[in-house]
Amino acid sequence: MATTPVVDIHTHIYPTTYLTLLRSRTKVPYLLDLPGKLAPPRLIILPSDDDPALPAHQRGRPIDSSYSSMNQKLDFMKTHGITTSVISLANPWLDFLSPEEGPQWAAKVNNELEDICSTSQNSLYAFATLPLSASSSRITGEIHRLQSLAHMRGIILGTTGLSQGLDDPALEPVWSALESAKLLIFLHPHYGLPSSVYGPRASEYGHVLPLSLGFPMETTIAFTRMWLSGVFDHHPKLKVLIAHAGGTVPFLSGRINSCVQHERHFPENEGGGRGPKRGLKEVLRENVWLDAVVYSPTGVRAAVEVVGKDRVLFGTDHPFFPPLDEGKEEWMSVDTNVQAVKEAFGEDKQGATKVLGGNAIELLGLDVAGDG
Ligand code: URA
Numbered sequence: 001m002a003t004t005p006v007v008d009i010h011t012h013i014y015p016t017t018y019l020t021l022l023r024s025r026t027k028v029p030y031l032l033d034l035p036g037k038l039a040p041p042r043l044i045i046l047p048s049d050d051d052p053a054l055p056a057h058q059r060g061r062p063i064d065s066s067y068s069s070m071n072q073k074l075d076f077m078k079t080h081g082i083t084t085s086v087i088s089l090a091n092p093w094l095d096f097l098s099p100e101e102g103p104q105w106a107a108k109v110n111n112e113l114e115d116i117c118s119t120s121q122n123s124l125y126a127f128a129t130l131p132l133s134a135s136s137s138r139i140t141g142e143i144h145r146l147q148s149l150a151h152m153r154g155i156i157l158g159t160t161g162l163s164q165g166l167d168d169p170a171l172e173p174v175w176s177a178l179e180s181a182k183l184l185i186f187l188h189p190h191y192g193l194p195s196s197v198y199g200p201r202a203s204e205y206g207h208v209l210p211l212s213l214g215f216p217m218e219t220t221i222a223f224t225r226m227w228l229s230g231v232f233d234h235h236p237k238l239k240v241l242i243a244h245a246g247g248t249v250p251f252l253s254g255r256i257n258s259c260v261q262h263e264r265h266f267p268e269n270e271g272g273g274r275g276p277k278r279g280l281k282e283v284l285r286e287n288v289w290l291d292a293v294v295y296s297p298t299g300v301r302a303a304v305e306v307v308g309k310d311r312v313l314f315g316t317d318h319p320f321f322p323p324l325d326e327g328k329e330e331w332m333s334v335d336t337n338v339q340a341v342k343e344a345f346g347e348d349k350q351g352a353t354k355v356l357g358g359n360a361i362e363l364l365g366l367d368v369a370g371d372g
């Protein structure tokens with residue numbers, strides 16, 4: 001019997017090349033092997049993880065084989081009925097490299113992702129990574145090269161761009177190259193908010209505040225800056241997939257719009273000509289896709305309401321958010337997102353099916369077995 005394809009567009013990996021890079025470093029981000037290698041190495045990913053007062057096994061986060069093993073990714077897909085995954089390098093990508101180092105590592109990582117996908121019988125595609133610390137000609141050079149890699153469907157992008165954020169005019173050639181290459185931008189958070197906002201008791205709550213609130217706010221601010229600076233006016237065909245159902249963009253889009261309309265600083269409100277020309281509503285309906293990694297039907301409904309039901313795509317965020325009980329095969333985080341989609345669509349089974357796979361197949365031109 002033919003099956004309905006389920007496509008996971010938000011699923012990460014630290015390929016071997018990247019782990020080698022992290023192991024070679026002593027500054028954040030770096031990988032710390034524990035003595036005797038009895039426990040998984042620790043990824044020191046944020047400056048706050050790099051606390052020499054803590055013993056090595058308590059610094060950063062453990063990076064077990066699920067972060068790099070493709071066999072484990074394929075088993076995970078099988079367990080959860082996922083037909084196809086679009087894999088991407090996990091944060092913090094290559095943001096931290098020097099301008100000289102960036103391009104060669106980007107090429108190595110992207111080639112490894114392509115190799116992984118090309119031996120997967122079309123069950124894997126990828127979003128590439130860019131050498132954002134390099135000159136814009138090296139970045140656009142890599143974008144052009146990606147077009148020769150058969151399984152690349154876009155690029156994953158953090159919120160800092162070339163270091164000054166996504167409203168940086170220096171990003172113009174990069175947006176142009178991505179627009180003409182028709183590569184989707186997967187906008188994903190990493191840096192969160194300044195730790196001071198979490199207060200002196202932050203450590204009592206583990207990663208709850210940075211992951212549940214810092215990540216979505218970081219994404220919301222990055223996308224809003226991109227829109228405010230006119231990126232979508234200059235690049236009307238640019239395509240952006242925003243992680244975690246757009247952060248808080250769906251909920252706050254009315255408020256963002258209203259603040260623009262009431263901003264006296266924008267001369268166009270008094271007959272002048274600054275500020276974005278294409279409204280937020282239009283950009284959300286024409287340039288933006290949202291993933292459904294939001295863990296509630298309310299979040300899925302909000303996403304659908306602002307971008308439309310053809311523009312919301314299922315994801316898992318694997319290998320993050322595994323079950324706390326290590327023996328468990330089914331992941332609560334995945335089940336919550338699948339149920340959220342089904343509940344949000346109710347009787348509209350076809351709508352749910354499209355979010356779970358059909359929309360991604362259409363948007364990314366995936367060759368997927370099944371009857372759709
Ligand atoms: N999800 C991610 O993609 N990255 C993290 O660091 C944590 C959760």
Ligand code: ZN
Pocket residue numbers: 010012188243317
């Ligand atoms: Zn993610």
